[in-house]
Amino acid sequence: MTQTRKYKGFTPTMGIWMVKNLKNGKVWLGGSEHVQAKLNGFQFQLKMGSCMNRTLQQEYNQDGPEHFVFEVLDELKPDPSKPEGFDYRQDLKDLEELWLEKLQPYDPNGYHRPKKA
Template structure:
């Protein structure tokens, strides 16, 4: 493959949509779950499992359960996807419109599943005006 072909392949990759949506990382032993949103679900799955495998996940409770029960006790599921409204992206800023949609979808799933406390690894967000 010559340099020009490689450059074109990279450009094509950058212009295609990655799978976007809401995911759930669930502990099959105790039923606890982590709900999140991602502009690239494949990369998120890889990042989450890598961080957990390296014992460096930011969520300490999730990390403790991963260490206790092992990788096979967890499943990574896609709860909902965003369908792109166009085939290609001509500029990276075009992805911004999906950020708001993802946050709204994530909030819907957080309210539906309530993955807090004994049910999950998510943390309740403090109200902005709370002291």
């Protein structure tokens, strides 16, 4: 199989990803239509010192990369009953909300800001 055919046949995995500080248990999570690429990109941002979450970046710099775990928490499988090209963004957002509810990664126990009432 040629590289082009492999690329064209590639379907990225949708899902929820997490970064966890092993020293203090704080968590940052997100959802993506290409979960592994997003997780890799976020890890690269931290290594380069360009993460938008200042607290997470400071703790990463202070504690070192060996104290952080990067993982895929959940995958969203395409539903064969839905039409090809179906937009899964709302499903992904709903799945992310479930994980936010489950983990409660809000300051001071996580890197997310508390939700406004």
